Amino acid sequence: MQFTEAIKIIRQYSSADLPLSQVRLITGFNPLHLQTFLQAHLQQRISVRRVVVSTDVYGDMTGALARIRPSLLDMCAIALEWPDLDPRLGFRQMGGWGHKELADIIGDAKAKLAAIRESLASLPDHFPLALSLPTLDLPPVFHTPSGQLCEAEIRLRHAVNELGLWAISRANIRLVRPQRQQIDADSAPAFDFKGELMAGLPYTVAHADRLAQSFAQLLAPLAPKKGLITDLDDTLWAGIAGEVGPEAVSWDLDRKTQLHGLYQQVLRALADQGVLIGAASKNDPEIVEAVFRRTDIVLPRDRVFPVEADWNAKSESVTRILDAWNVHADSVVFVDDSSSELAEVKAAHPEMECIRFDGQDYAEVHSLLYRLRDLFAKQTITQEDSLRLDSLRAGSVFREGARSRGVSNEDFLRDAEAKITFDFAAATNPRSLELVNKTNQFNLNGTRYNEAEWLDSLALPNAFAVSASYRDKYGPLGAIAVLAGQAGEKETTISTWVMSCRAFGRRIEYQCLKAILDRFSAQEIRFEFSATTRNEYLQKFAELFLGERPSGPFTISRAVFQDKCPRLYHEVEIQS
């Protein structure tokens, strides 16, 4: 991001009538550029709020940490640099360098790190905090050549890493990975020596931008993409399988096609963490299957579903894959070596992220490997993630089978041996918040929460949160729905209701309402509904009770629910 662009973004939102998102940036140096970039990057990610980044007095790291008031802030970013541990580890103060100072410097640094750790430990464990350990090089404080790592420096770095190791164990602290900058091909220097001496600005503008971007990524992570559709020839493997034969396409070092093997390796890792991997290829399906039967393939066939291989337009294959996944295009990445195929798919699915795989450009592919990890990055891998592909495959196979056998939907539901488990102690389960923040089609109002906001909403009087898990004879879907709100004597209010698209068509939504009515003995349920561009499925569900699509909050009475509710076949278990 350019500095001018950052200012424009900030100006654009400066008078917006939006709720505020208060962010504190703590640095030991003049935070000017970092503050500007952080505000801009966060604003891009949190467009429903006006982001305000405030700073404390710089030069007093421990004091600034002690002055953090989590009740007045939404999140905090801390950029630690060496002079924060001892001024002699910087260039702005001349307290002495050399071997006589080292023991004292290390002692002071350890004491300062202990104080920082104590301050961080005193913050509530739901207060989001991003911490950057020193990113700049140390000054020539040591007596050894600058290219040699000495014991004193190792001790110093070890002390910092110990703080990092402790911080990573805290639920609310995320650490910036400084090596991220080296991935960028145009990586500019980090340190501005003149800026440091003349204005107390040690970061180059480019480095301030990079660090701010990392902070924003940690503090306001984007919802991870759900699926990746890959081309095959010259993308998943090198060569055109239909021309050279299934045995001659390659992805290895010997044939200088390791780029494709690495790409397969990333896709396999993504599949293992629950990302849906599909393939769309203009190809002969039998040849494709022959390649996948090779024992040296890195991405096995069973990790890819579906594989659409035919000679039709690529966008048609992509559309069929989206249908099989029941996932919206904006949650999916498409990778292809052909610019024209990318353009064709982009034209049909403008919201899909389309990325070129250029097997001739090593730097680009190197960046792509990291970019894919970023697009699908998750803090935790849940049991549901590992179930996703199997449940989709099982559901798809059954539906196809049922269609071909002429089995009705009612028969399908009756014979599915479905069981739903409602857990009324689901508030702190990370899967609950994850579902709330990434579900679009069946989402009551589209409201997203950070962890602190979520916990605050559940601290309201009579607040509840319940998750629903589903399994049937085709396999488990895991936790697929979350409802949250406040229970009242006559009326229960639901402020959050999401359900995974994998669970559609199983009448789970009816069972959810029944569970709420039974649990709280309410005569009415009030839904804090708000239409979004994506929650059409929920709107249609509401229409069944209301007779029309809702335009705002609505109420369903017990009597209406009982009148309209179809027959439910699930076995229901209530926990807590």
Add this chain to the structure above:
Amino acid sequence: MNDLRQRLTRSFSLVFPDLKAPEVYSASSSSVAAWDSMAAIILANVIEEEFRVKLDYDVLPQLLSFDLILNYLNNQLKNNNEIP
């Protein structure tokens, strides 16, 4: 020169959004309250990106008004043969 002046005006308006268009031409660090040392650095960064020139920390203390910056840019870009 007119194009230069317009582009510089845009840079000023971005950094000092409260400044009305006619006020930009006479803007100086003494007439614009928001023009402090930090604003000067921000202005320098914006001008650097707009004109692809380097405004070194050494010259910032001399660039205390719209006219001074305009003249400085004019000379710099002439030296770089970017202005005929």
